[in-house]
Amino acid sequence: MSETLLILGFIILLIAIHDFFYTTLSASGAGFISENVAILSDRILQFCVGIFGRKLYNYHGLFINLMILAVWLSMIWFGLFLVYSSNPEDITNSSGRVANFWERLYFTGYILSTLGMGNFKPISPFFELVTSCFSFFGFIFFTSSMTYFLSVSSAVVKKRTLAKSIHNLGNSPQAIANKLLRLDSPYSYLQILDLQEKVDEHSVSHQAYPVVHYYSRSQVKDSFSINITRLDEALSILLKSNKGENFREELKILRSSLSDFLRNLDKNFSRSLPKAEVSPGNEDLPRSLTQRNSQELVERRRILGSLLRSEGLSWHQVVEQDQES
Template sequence: MNENFSLISGISILAIVMYDFFYTTMSGSGAAMLTRFFSLVSHKIIKLGVKLIGRSIFSYSGLIVNLVVFSAWVMMVWVGLYLVYSSDQASIVSSSGLVATSTERFYFAGYTLSTMGLGDFKPISPSFKILTSIFSFFGFIFFTTAMTYLISVSNAVIHKRSLALAIRNLGTNPEEVAKNLVNKSPSYCYQKFSSLQEMIDTHTVNHEAYPVLHYYGNADYTSSFSINLASLDEAISQILGDITLKDFHLEITPLRSSINHLLLHMEHNFHRTLDKDVAPDFPLPKPNKYLIDPLENDMLLQHRRSIIGGLLKNEGFRWKDVYS
């Protein structure tokens, strides 16, 4: 391998993966290009698993996403450092003074990243000594930051499931949810609207900060976010479409707006994973009045259903499951 090409390639790979890693884990503004790509790869692996072994694969969706993304980061840093070391093949030697082979340089690069010390090989050029010390330190930062990031994602996953269960406690289908949202005392209803709005806003913020959250599914029907979100949104459509419930329209508008923001975020940032061709499965609301939404700035019913339909399909559901 040409030594200049090896050096340029190694530096380029290291620069790209380090930017991707630090932007994703420390910016709080989403994921960089590589993380988005490997998250999408994990999504395709999960969808393939659903076809092969069924919905039970969603129990491992978080594990699959984390392993794919984390492994990609590790391997790219490892390969990039190896290529830099390969730009001067005589600069890494064994404890007996023999020049390291290609395999031994690859081993040394991985050993350096593991922060375990130099082992039985060592750099002899000043520049490689400095490079080795830098990446030994980077290895410590890398694994510590990655674990901190995964803990934050885990907390966001717990909140996502808590939100799903909070909706589920209102009912198992849109009719039940709508009934329980409006058939209580006004103070209870307004408190519930406010609580759900706050939880949805928090989930949206988490989703924007940790986009890998989108690829976490759930094998359990009751704690599935997509199917419970669908029930809540359909219930709100029914409330807003019922002129006899106009006293609730103003109070439920902020909750509807929070869902709108979440759906638009999903559509804008995850359009590649939202299979929105689900029109044949749209349930027809029983009373025609539910087809009319009085909010002028609200998303059209068909538009919001297409986005939610994509979320449902990502977790192996159909619209008929929402109304069953």
């Protein structure tokens, strides 16, 4: 028996299984492997967007999820294959012939797919126990993956609902601010409360399922980054003006929810977000946004600018009317 292959195989299995369970079941973020695969996949897709256009953003999150799933499956398949290869004489067919390289690879995949053992079988007690464990694990792997993807899909729907709710208020920061001021005070209060709850819900989902961050839309008007930036700028307008006194406290609560989301974004996604430096006189900002500046606002705009760039957007599109892809 090759102890080196056995140890290496189990190390790969432990790393992959830990990353899989931490990402899918902990609701505390992504594992080390998942996080780095997501960042690499995002860069690949961003490169392809530059060649083929924004329509690829509709496949952004799907592509990253499939890449993560493929890496998990490949590592577990390869690790278990190394374990079986540590003593290949213990895997034979029904006539007692020892399985060759490709047959062991086939046998490993057959075990993980929970289809049984096929026309090969282990003949040592140790490999019989390993086979039993990973047959059971294969079932857990696929059911947990599907449950995880369903949870991600639900979080993505809520993310897009939030973007749609903001867009319905207006397609520029000033338009959103004016809409909230024109509405009756009780209705404005309900709108702000609803937005605050949706922002908090998305912020929690964003931390629990980081892959939600990568789900984008090709149409600019549906983009999460453009709408959340417009909402934040609209709050800057309202909080720095003398209007909206009847619901100022509600505006502050919504602003606090957005601040929490931006801090989480800056802390946990700084490696995946493009760099964007925004200063009070930055030429990237439209003139209508350069008249209200503070250090806190500059920091918010730096994070929001990175979020915009991650979806191929700019600050000028934040204030333009009736954006279309």
